[in-house]
Amino acid sequence: MQNQIPLLIIGAGPFGLAMSAHAKYLGIEHVIVGKTMEFWKEHMPEGMLLRSDSRWHLDPENEHTIDKFLELNGLTYNDVEPLSVQFYLSYVQWFIEKKQIEVFETYVQKLEEDTDGFKAYLDNGITIHAKFVVIAIGLQYFKFLPGSLMKDLPQGSYTHSCDFVDMKSMKNKRVLILGGRQSAFEWAALLHEAGAKAVYLSYRHDTPQFTQSDWAWVNPMIDHIAEEPLWFRELPLQEQENISKKLWAEGRLKLEPWLAKRIKKDTIKLLPSTRLLSCVRIESGELKIMFDKAPNITADHIILATGFKVNIHNVPFLREGNILAKLSVRNDFPEIDEYFQTNITGLFITSMAAGQDFGPFFGFTIAVRTSAKLIGKCIMESLSVQKV
Ligand SMILES: Cc1cc2nc3c(=O)[nH]c(=O)nc-3n(C[C@H](O)[C@H](O)[C@H](O)COP(=O)(O)OP(=O)(O)OC[C@H]3O[C@@H](n4cnc5c(N)ncnc54)[C@H](O)[C@@H]3O)c2cc1C
Numbered sequence: 001m002q003n004q005i006p007l008l009i010i011g012a013g014p015f016g017l018a019m020s021a022h023a024k025y026l027g028i029e030h031v032i033v034g035k036t037m038e039f040w041k042e043h044m045p046e047g048m049l050l051r052s053d054s055r056w057h058l059d060p061e062n063e064h065t066i067d068k069f070l071e072l073n074g075l076t077y078n079d080v081e082p083l084s085v086q087f088y089l090s091y092v093q094w095f096i097e098k099k100q101i102e103v104f105e106t107y108v109q110k111l112e113e114d115t116d117g118f119k120a121y122l123d124n125g126i127t128i129h130a131k132f133v134v135i136a137i138g139l140q141y142f143k144f145l146p147g148s149l150m151k152d153l154p155q156g157s158y159t160h161s162c163d164f165v166d167m168k169s170m171k172n173k174r175v176l177i178l179g180g181r182q183s184a185f186e187w188a189a190l191l192h193e194a195g196a197k198a199v200y201l202s203y204r205h206d207t208p209q210f211t212q213s214d215w216a217w218v219n220p221m222i223d224h225i226a227e228e229p230l231w232f233r234e235l236p237l238q239e240q241e242n243i244s245k246k247l248w249a250e251g252r253l254k255l256e257p258w259l260a261k262r263i264k265k266d267t268i269k270l271l272p273s274t275r276l277l278s279c280v281r282i283e284s285g286e287l288k289i290m291f292d293k294a295p296n297i298t299a300d301h302i303i304l305a306t307g308f309k310v311n312i313h314n315v316p317f318l319r320e321g322n323i324l325a326k327l328s329v330r331n332d333f334p335e336i337d338e339y340f341q342t343n344i345t346g347l348f349i350t351s352m353a354a355g356q357d358f359g360p361f362f363g364f365t366i367a368v369r370t371s372a373k374l375i376g377k378c379i380m381e382s383l384s385v386q387k388v
Pocket of ligand 1: 011012014038039040049050106108109139162183317350352364
């Protein structure tokens with residue numbers, strides 16, 4: 001591994017990999033570190049199906065698309081959609097091979113700004129010096145565990161949904177899921193299919209509709225941002241809010257129709273418009289749980305399908321270094337310019353952490369190509385200025 005390099009990419013998920021592919025295309029020498037598709041391999045359960053379709057591919061150059069992958073394998077959309085995590089991972093593996101991306105499977109422990117760029121201290125003892133750094137670390141440090149709920153839950157009684165992927169461990173057990181959106185319902189179906197004795201879903205709203213989400217309008221919007229990076233942030237606030245709300249409604253007020261019949265089971269009990277009032281662990285180890293508007297239940301474990309909320313201060317390698325003290329932060333998000341650059345020259349932050357300035361689509365893989373193109377453009381411009 002070269003330890004003096006123009007660009008370091010931290011994260012080897014969809015955003016980091018697309019960035020690496022595009023950097024190669026532009027001829028930007030770089031190193032990419034992280035565990036390849038770690039979040040998808042370790043924090044999504046086997047059998048999970050994606051909400052996104054084959055159009056959300058990784059290639060900013062539109063060459064190694066999911067369409068191409070399907071064509072080479074003699075498959076059609078009908079054969080693979082809704083896409084499984086396993087299918088998506090096989091596409092990503094093919095993409096990595098085609099683009100000849102070499103991921104260094106190690107973590108950054110500490111990132112520091114230096115006199116001439118950045119120093120990243122890796123788990124394997126190596127230090128990398130880079131002029132530019134792209135942070136593409138996804139959601140994993142941003143799990144949302146609402147304080148108001150946590151105070152009522154005994155220690156060890158709960159797990160965030162993204163840390164609960166071994167459904168078989170709940171065979172013959174009773175599970176309460178707190179949360180009422182797609183992952184709460186999908187976890188319920190998977191738990192039932194893995195042999196759970198009972199699954200309760202408690203959420204504070206009505207049951208969302210099982211109906212097809214429409215994401216088609218998002219694609220042109222994201223492509224447009226690649227051409228006109230200021231487009232979203234220059235919209236009147238009301239329009240920004242309307243777009244965010246529309247996306248929110250597609251994602252959160254709808255459940256995928258393919259879940260409906262997997263949920264209608266005697267062992268899965270929906271508790272809409274309910275709140276947990278108390279949870280006590282009794283001598284037998286079971287949890288006695290009271291709700292405001294539903295009968296008491298007994299459960300063995302609680303899963304918090306409570307989503308994610310960006311707080312850049314949670315990122316361990318930033319906490320360790322000297323970056324956080326200098327980084328401009330608003331509402332716990334880093335402030336970034338139209339090229340994802342923070343106020344620290346050369347430091348770019350993308351993916352979900354870019355959502356405040358770029359819009360909520362940046363929590364999804366639809367945005368990987370636009371992100372890579374804009375960051376690539378900015379780095380190329382800086383490099384050409386330096387050469388002059
Ligand atoms: C239940 C669920 C379902 C989802 N379904 C979809 C879907 O259908 N379609 C869709 O588009 N999106 C979906 N998403 C969102 C999707 O997971 C994210 O958009 C995507 O993973 C973000 O990509 P990323 O590359 O930023 O981060 P990730 O995929 O999370 O990858 C993060 C990378 O950072 C690395 N990393 C972390 N810490 C360090 C460190 N200290 N040093 C070096 N590397 C580090 C990790 O090893 C990993 O390689 C879903 C999310 C969840 C939770």
